[in-house]
Amino acid sequence: MLLAALCCLPLLEFGGNGLHGWSQLLVYPEAFRVRRSHVDAAGVLHEWDDELIGEAWDHGPLILSWADVQADLEEPDAGYCVAVHEMAHKLDVLDGELDGTPLLPARWQREWARDFQQAYDAFCAEVDAGRETAIDPYAAEAPEEFFAVASEYHFTAPALLRERMPAVAAHLARFYGPSPLL
Numbered sequence: 001m002l003l004a005a006l007c008c009l010p011l012l013e014f015g016g017n018g019l020h021g022w023s024q025l026l027v028y029p030e031a032f033r034v035r036r037s038h039v040d041a042a043g044v045l046h047e048w049d050d051e052l053i054g055e056a057w058d059h060g061p062l063i064l065s066w067a068d069v070q071a072d073l074e075e076p077d078a079g080y081c082v083a084v085h086e087m088a089h090k091l092d093v094l095d096g097e098l099d100g101t102p103l104l105p106a107r108w109q110r111e112w113a114r115d116f117q118q119a120y121d122a123f124c125a126e127v128d129a130g131r132e133t134a135i136d137p138y139a140a141e142a143p144e145e146f147f148a149v150a151s152e153y154h155f156t157a158p159a160l161l162r163e164r165m166p167a168v169a170a171h172l173a174r175f176y177g178p179s180p181l182l
């Protein structure tokens with residue numbers, strides 16, 4: 001019940017279509033390991049383990065670590081919410097591409113792509129320069145992670161996001177509806 005409510009928080013404005021194409025929510029007691037593999041340009045197979053607290057499959061389940069969901073709830077304004085993060089990936093990939101831009105009306109999508117790209121580039125420059133960043137530096141991993149991490153701040157530290165990334169904050173407020181913490 002609590003998990004369903006958390007996962008639906010990002011859908012208040014978007015609606016039930018955000019759940020399109022998948023139906024399973026898996027909950028593990030703690031962070032979990034997944035086996036990764038990659039064949040590099042020279043044809044060499046690399047394998048390694050990743051430890052995750054959440055994962056969103058393109059057409060499959062959403063997976064969450066219960067210990068981390070609870071930690072988020074204990075500090076609801078700390079900028080972290082793994083349930084929101086993974087739901088952002090689910091919304092992002094609805095248009096077939098995980099790229100940090102969800103399915104939006106054409107004009108808004110162009111504005112979103114432009115504003116997010118600008119903010120992402122500026123953020124990556126800060127991270128590269130070794131400066132202390134306003135939001136979790138994990139957001140510099142990729143445009144889709146930037147969107148997912150910014151979404152966490154929309155729901156948990158909206159004032160900070162608005163102050164440091166006003167254009168991004170405005171898009172997210174329009175996309176998700178006003179933050180419950182404002």
Ligand SMILES: [Zn+2]
Nearest residue numbers: 085089145148
């Ligand atoms: Zn992510």
